Amino acid sequence: MNQTKALRGKRKHYGKENLWGWIFTAPFAVVFVVFLVIPLVYAFYMSLFTYTQISGERFSGIANYVRVLTDEAFGKGLLLVVLYTIVMVPIQLGLALGLALLLDSFKKKFASVSRVVIFLPYAIPAVIGALMWGFMYSKLMGPFTTIFSLFGVQAPDFLSSNGIFGSLVNVVTWQWTGYYMIILYSALQSIPTELYESARIDGASELKIATRIKIPLVTGSLIMCTIFSLIGTLQFFTEPTILRNQAPTVIPSEYTPNMYAQALAFGYNQTNYSATVSFSLGLIVVIFSIIFMRLTRRSNGLGD
Amino acid sequence: MMLKSKKIFAVLAAVAASLSLAACGGSNASDTATANSDKHANDNASCTNKVVHADAQKVTVWAWYPGFEKIVDHFNNSHSDVQVCWNNGGQGGAEYTRFQNTIKAGKGAPDIIQLEYEAMPQFIAGQQKYLVDLGKYGMNSYKADYTDGAWNSVTFGSSSSVYAVPVDAGPFVMYVNQEVFDKYQVKVPTTWAEFEQAGKDLQAKGYTGKLTNWQTDGTAVNIALFAQKGAQVYKYSASDPTKVGIDFDQQGVKDVLSYWQKLSKEGLIDTADQSSTDTMKKFGAGDYATYVQASWFMGYYVKGAYKTAADSPFKIYEAPKWDDSTPDVNQGGSAFAVTYQAKDTKAAAEVARELYGDDYAQKSGVSDGGLFPTWKKLLSSTEFINQTYPYLGDQKANEVIAPVAKGWAGDQFLPFQTYAYDAQQKSFASIVKSGTSVDSGVSKLTSTLQDYAKQQGFTVESVK
Numbered sequence: 001m002n003q004t005k006a007l008r009g010k011r012k013h014y015g016k017e018n019l020w021g022w023i024f025t026a027p028f029a030v031v032f033v034v035f036l037v038i039p040l041v042y043a044f045y046m047s048l049f050t051y052t053q054i055s056g057e058r059f060s061g062i063a064n065y066v067r068v069l070t071d072e073a074f075g076k077g078l079l080l081v082v083l084y085t086i087v088m089v090p091i092q093l094g095l096a097l098g099l100a101l102l103l104d105s106f107k108k109k110f111a112s113v114s115r116v117v118i119f120l121p122y123a124i125p126a127v128i129g130a131l132m133w134g135f136m137y138s139k140l141m142g143p144f145t146t147i148f149s150l151f152g153v154q155a156p157d158f159l160s161s162n163g164i165f166g167s168l169v170n171v172v173t174w175q176w177t178g179y180y181m182i183i184l185y186s187a188l189q190s191i192p193t194e195l196y197e198s199a200r201i202d203g204a205s206e207l208k209i210a211t212r213i214k215i216p217l218v219t220g221s222l223i224m225c226t227i228f229s230l231i232g233t234l235q236f237f238t239e240p241t242i243l244r245n246q247a248p249t250v251i252p253s254e255y256t257p258n259m260y261a262q263a264l265a266f267g268y269n270q271t272n273y274s275a276t277v278s279f280s281l282g283l284i285v286v287i288f289s290i291i292f293m294r295l296t297r298r299s300n301g302l303g304d
Numbered sequence: 305m306m307l308k309s310k311k312i313f314a315v316l317a318a319v320a321a322s323l324s325l326a327a328c329g330g331s332n333a334s335d336t337a338t339a340n341s342d343k344h345a346n347d348n349a350s351c352t353n354k355v356v357h358a359d360a361q362k363v364t365v366w367a368w369y370p371g372f373e374k375i376v377d378h379f380n381n382s383h384s385d386v387q388v389c390w391n392n393g394g395q396g397g398a399e400y401t402r403f404q405n406t407i408k409a410g411k412g413a414p415d416i417i418q419l420e421y422e423a424m425p426q427f428i429a430g431q432q433k434y435l436v437d438l439g440k441y442g443m444n445s446y447k448a449d450y451t452d453g454a455w456n457s458v459t460f461g462s463s464s465s466v467y468a469v470p471v472d473a474g475p476f477v478m479y480v481n482q483e484v485f486d487k488y489q490v491k492v493p494t495t496w497a498e499f500e501q502a503g504k505d506l507q508a509k510g511y512t513g514k515l516t517n518w519q520t521d522g523t524a525v526n527i528a529l530f531a532q533k534g535a536q537v538y539k540y541s542a543s544d545p546t547k548v549g550i551d552f553d554q555q556g557v558k559d560v561l562s563y564w565q566k567l568s569k570e571g572l573i574d575t576a577d578q579s580s581t582d583t584m585k586k587f588g589a590g591d592y593a594t595y596v597q598a599s600w601f602m603g604y605y606v607k608g609a610y611k612t613a614a615d616s617p618f619k620i621y622e623a624p625k626w627d628d629s630t631p632d633v634n635q636g637g638s639a640f641a642v643t644y645q646a647k648d649t650k651a652a653a654e655v656a657r658e659l660y661g662d663d664y665a666q667k668s669g670v671s672d673g674g675l676f677p678t679w680k681k682l683l684s685s686t687e688f689i690n691q692t693y694p695y696l697g698d699q700k701a702n703e704v705i706a707p708v709a710k711g712w713a714g715d716q717f718l719p720f721q722t723y724a725y726d727a728q729q730k731s732f733a734s735i736v737k738s739g740t741s742v743d744s745g746v747s748k749l750t751s752t753l754q755d756y757a758k759q760q761g762f763t764v765e766s767v768k
């Protein structure tokens with residue numbers, strides 16, 4: 001009898017603590033549920049229906065997902081963003097790491113100015129950045145025609161079907177390298193300087209310090225940046241959408257899966273199928289991220 | 305841990321269930337748009353314009369016509385029983401998306417909406433009609449007021465149903481850079497054969513620009529070019545709303561595309577996107593000797609490309625023809641439709657017709673709005689024919705354009721025209737620019753669009 005009473009008291013106590021936990025997390029939980037969980041569930045719910053102009057909206061189960069699997073436009077878009085990921089992620093992170101290491105070595109005023117300058121593109125809204133590059137890529141109004149002609153060569157056609165891939169890689173790299181650099185730079189700052197001193201005493205060169213001490217110690221941040229970059233690139237949308245105004249034939253409306261989802265919802269009035277495309281893309285991004293995190297489990301610091 | 309995830313799952317399931325209930329509750333539009341008669345539903349509507357008679361019944365309008373505020377003020381000053389409450393719902397596609405959203409929501413649509421002819425089928429397709437048949441409100445007795453092409457564009461092959469009140473059109477003409485043709489002493493072409501020859505002559509005599517630009521992102525312009533060859537590529541009829549006709553695999557289409565492919569191979573023309581800033585820059589720099597386009601091209605592009613009217617070297621000529629049987633064609637134009645959500649359907653039908661219904665409004669539409677009219681009476685008036693245009697070297701351009709407007713027979717479009725245009729663009733760009741074979745290009749485009757139509761539940765029929 002006594003024992004059960006004590007147990008009950010304990011349980012009550014535990015419940016109270018639990019309650020406080022819930023109260024403290026409530027503000028976030030509400031936002032999380034209203035703006036993330038509910039839209040997600042609703043999108044999934046919508047993706048189970050099919051709308052046609054003739055018969056209206058009807059429940060169709062997984063028919064839309066079967067359609068996604070065989071949809072040429074979605075497949076092509078997905079392949080393209082995977083290609084962008086393969087090219088863009090290493091370039092961005094390589095540059096960011098290189099710059100962070102350089103800035104970490106020069107602890108002069110010059111370094112802090114450069115840090116701001118390299119970071120600046122990130123502070124410019126993506127839409128403005130893409131618009132700006134759109135004008136710079138213009139053959140008649142952009143500066144490149146003049147710059148290239150100084151050396152007697154013709155400027156590449158940035159907005160042609162051959163040039164657009166590189167042009168977009170350039171815009172995104174310009175925008176995001178500074179951001180990743182800042183993350184890596186602050187990770188470098190947190191490494192205790194004693195490590196470098198002892199390494200120097202042991203006769204290690206600056207290059208050795210960078211490759212053997214600095215890089216291994218910022219691996220966690222590096223992997224985090226890679227995941228950000230991976231997710232961002234798979235969801236490629238803003239830059240091609242803005243440049244599409246300049247070159248609609250080179251960048252079709254279904255260029256990337258996200259653009260395809262937008263065209264379906266707002267151009268072709270197929271909200272349900274658009275939800276299916278979005279949901280499928282989300283799923284693929286999650287799978288990619290999980291695979292990447294598994295592969296790097298040992299050094300990312302995110303696992304147990 | 306197990307328990308917690310179960311709890312979350314239960315919450316999610318509950319949310320999903322409540323959502324599905326909510327979705328079921330959403331009302332489906334009826335088969336045919338029904339009439340409403342609530343005279344006070346718009347009493348508190350907010351308007352961009354000032355309402356003159358505050359106590360009068362209001363009719364809400366979405367429109368993006370330039371200078372439309374004058375039309376609204378004129379209407380409100382001359383009517384005391386009903387007032388127009390106008391808002392700009394966005395231009396073209398932006399407005400159609402908004403309208404689609406109000407259809408999904410079941411509320412929020414205006415009583416009257418401006419729609420381009422090519423955008424109308426999507427709102428009256430299939431079993432659900434979101435536009436009111438104005439034939440039931442006496443619109444048929446005004447048939448004689450509008451050009452045949454405009455009337456056919458709002459009746460969709462029906463003898464009694466009218467789905468909108470025509471306002472403007474885009475007669476297909478040729479803009480000619482007169483300075484270039486004068487300088488190199490080349491005759492302005494009147495046929496497509498002469499057009500090609502003019503390009504060769506200009507090049508031979510040292511003109512460094514291009515004969516014209518065949519727009520890779522062109523949409524309705526290509527429909528107009530095919531129509532010149534008598535090729536109707538789309539078919540849609542309001543009286544048979546579950547059927548569509550799509551056929552690019554016909555001689556007229558192949559002839560037109562082969563022609564432009566040839567000109568492109570010969571290096572006579574540019575093949576740039578119309579919407580790129582470079583194209584407009586070239587246009588303003590005199591790098592194009594001609595531009596075959598709708599009459600509204602002046603308002604949108606010529607005025608934008610030149611600082612003052614005197615700088616513009618352009619004049620309007622008839623569009624080149626294939627032979628004497630080539631019909632007059634049109635590219636674009638719009639009308640006022642009454643939506644199924646109109647609060648007082650009868651009043652809305654009357655207002656839609658009367659907005660541009662009198663002389664003052666029609667003249668203002670032409671001079672302040674730059675619209676090309678579909679109103680027969682105005683088209684034939686000497687004042688209109690004698691009107692001079694500063695951006696065309698004070699040319700009496702309507703002498704050329706008005707006959708085209710009167711000769712146009714009307715076009716047909718699909719209930720999924722946005723998708724069709726996107727597919728069209730990709731196909732034609734690869735034919736004219738990259739040299740894809742015309743035969744395989746048009747047959748692939750036809751099957752792509754027919755498949756899409758079937759997937760959307762339509763029955764595909766012949767275009768004839």
